[in-house]
Structures are given as structure tokens and as C-alpha cells.
Amino acid sequence: MSELILHQYAESPFSEKVRTLLGYKQVSYRKVDIPMIMPRPYVIPLTGGYRKTPVMQMGADIFCDTALICRVIDEMFPDNTILPEASAVSDAALANWVDTFLFRCAVAITFQPRAEVGNAIFKDEAAAAAFAADRAELSKGSTQLQMDLGIAEGHFLAFLNDLDTQLHHVTFLGGATPSIVDFSAFHLVWFVQGREPLRQMFEPFTQVLLWCKRMSDFGHGDVEVIEGPIAVAEASQSEPEELLDKTFVEDLPPGQLVEVMPIDYGFQPVRGELLAAGF
Numbered sequence: 001m002s003e004l005i006l007h008q009y010a011e012s013p014f015s016e017k018v019r020t021l022l023g024y025k026q027v028s029y030r031k032v033d034i035p036m037i038m039p040r041p042y043v044i045p046l047t048g049g050y051r052k053t054p055v056m057q058m059g060a061d062i063f064c065d066t067a068l069i070c071r072v073i074d075e076m077f078p079d080n081t082i083l084p085e086a087s088a089v090s091d092a093a094l095a096n097w098v099d100t101f102l103f104r105c106a107v108a109i110t111f112q113p114r115a116e117v118g119n120a121i122f123k124d125e126a127a128a129a130a131f132a133a134d135r136a137e138l139s140k141g142s143t144q145l146q147m148d149l150g151i152a153e154g155h156f157l158a159f160l161n162d163l164d165t166q167l168h169h170v171t172f173l174g175g176a177t178p179s180i181v182d183f184s185a186f187h188l189v190w191f192v193q194g195r196e197p198l199r200q201m202f203e204p205f206t207q208v209l210l211w212c213k214r215m216s217d218f219g220h221g222d223v224e225v226i227e228g229p230i231a232v233a234e235a236s237q238s239e240p241e242e243l244l245d246k247t248f249v250e251d252l253p254p255g256q257l258v259e260v261m262p263i264d265y266g267f268q269p270v271r272g273e274l275l276a277a278g279f
Contacts, residue, residue: 042228
């Protein structure tokens with residue numbers, strides 16, 4: 001089995017979700033630091049056009065979307081599972097809500113004008129403008145990342161209040177150990193807290209702050225940084241893993257040419273031959 005390679009950039013919240021999970025699982029892996037914006041000459045050849053971050057690689061196998069990435073990591077390192085069967089439906093539903101609707105709230109809050117004061121992400125106004133143009137292209141044809149700031153703040157603060165209430169009674173949202181919901185919720189709190197002018201909104205939520213410390217204490221695992229060409233060469237020199245459990249959705253037989261793309265934003269289709277389609 002090939003060693004994991006994570007294609008990511010430091011400021012990416014969804015990358016932080018996966019990095020923290022790898023820390024929790026105490027995984028040794030390699031990472032490629034990719035640009036925040038296009039072009040990404042050593043990622044797009046691997047994904048076929050998929051633009052979201054992060055992407056996980058194992059040899060010639062490329063995994064997109066953190067819902068899948070986290071499930072694959074949990075299957076590879078099953079000790080202290082984050083996907084307990086006893087709460088599979090509720091965990092999946094809540095993690096999906098956090099990663100979609102609540103992420104939209106976090107984006108609106110994090111990129112409001114007040115949060116730009118002292119923002120170290122962009123070195124100058126030109127870099128900020130380039131990022132805005134890149135994300136406008138990424139979200140072209142979608143309204144999923146658009147939300148009124150007042151609505152976003154109301155929902156996010158209500159979530160923090162509920163989160164704080166629950167954490168008065170449990171160590172993690174998963175109970176004694178974290179579940180996938182912890183990692184989904186943590187990366188959004190981490191994202192908003194990264195803007196210094198916004199940190200005061202967390203002050204009333206003492207249990208949330210303690211939980212954040214517990215999550216961040218997992219670290220990011222044992223990481224080796226490699227360059228993009230090394231990862232691309234490894235993919236080209238490897239064979240994909242055999243699909244041992246091939247399952248198929250009705251009317252999607254293998255062998256046909258298909259296009260796959262996200263349903264929220266990032267409508268850049270990936271074209272290829274279908275090998276399997278299932279749940």
C-alpha cells in the first residue's frame with residue numbers, strides 16, 4: 001500500500017479537518033503545499049479538473065472531498081474510529097450540515113470587512129484581489145457561498161451556543177472520543193478564530209474553547225513535505241488499487257464515459273471511464 005500524500009495549503013479549513021484527523025490517528029504521511037489559487041500544475045493532472053482542497057493521494061489513487069477522505073483514513077487506521085456504527089446516520093447528517101450550510105456561514109463571517117484588519121493571509125491588496133477572482137471563478141454558476149452576514153452570524157452564534165451547552169456534558173461531540181462531527185465542527189471554528197478581530201465572539205463559550213484546545217492538541221501527525229512533481233511522478237509510475245467490492249448504482253454500468261462534479265460549487269467536471277459507482 002502506498003503512503004498517503006495530502007495536497008493542501010496551510011490556510012485551508014477543510015485541509016485542517018484532515019490534518020487534525022491524521023494527527024488524531026497518529027499517521028505518518030507526506031504533504032504537498034499547493035498554491036491557494038490557480039494555476040495548480042501538480043494537482044489538476046491528478047484530479048482531472050477537480051479544484052477543491054484538499055486532495056489525498058495513494059500512489060495512482062486520488063481521493064476528492066473530505067467526507068470520502070476521512071472515511072478512507074478511518075478504514076485504513078480503524079483504531080479509535082470516528083465513524084461508530086451506532087451513530088452512523090446522525091453523525092453523517094450533522095457532519096454534512098456543518099460542512100455545507102455552516103461552512104457558508106463561516107465564509108460570510110470570515111471574509112467580512114471587519115475581519116480583514118490585520119489579516120496575514122494576503123501579503124497585499126493585489127493578492128487579496130487575485131484570491132477573490134479565483135474563488136469567483138470556482139463558484140461560477142452557484143449561489144451556495146453567498147449569504148447575508150446577519151443571517152450567517154445568527155446561525156453561527158446559535159451553533160456555538162448549542163456546542164458549548166453539549167460540551168458541558170461530554171468531552172467530545174462523539175462522547176469520550178471524537179467522531180467525524182468533531183473534526184467537521186473544529187475546522188470551521190479554527191477557520192473563524194484565525195481572524196484576530198473575530199476571536200472575541202468565542203469568549204462567552206468557554207467549553208468550546210477548551211474543546212478546541214483538546215482538538216488542536218492532536219497535532220497534524222508525522223509529516224514530510226515533498227514537491228508536487230514527486231507526487232505526480234509517483235502517480236504515473238503506480239497502478240491503481242483493485243476495486244475488490246464493486247457496487248453499482250442502477251443505470252450506471254461500468255465502462256461508460258461519465259462526468260462527475262460537486263453539487264454545491266466548483267462546477268468543473270471531471271471526465272473519465274466509470275469503474276464503479278456505489279454508496
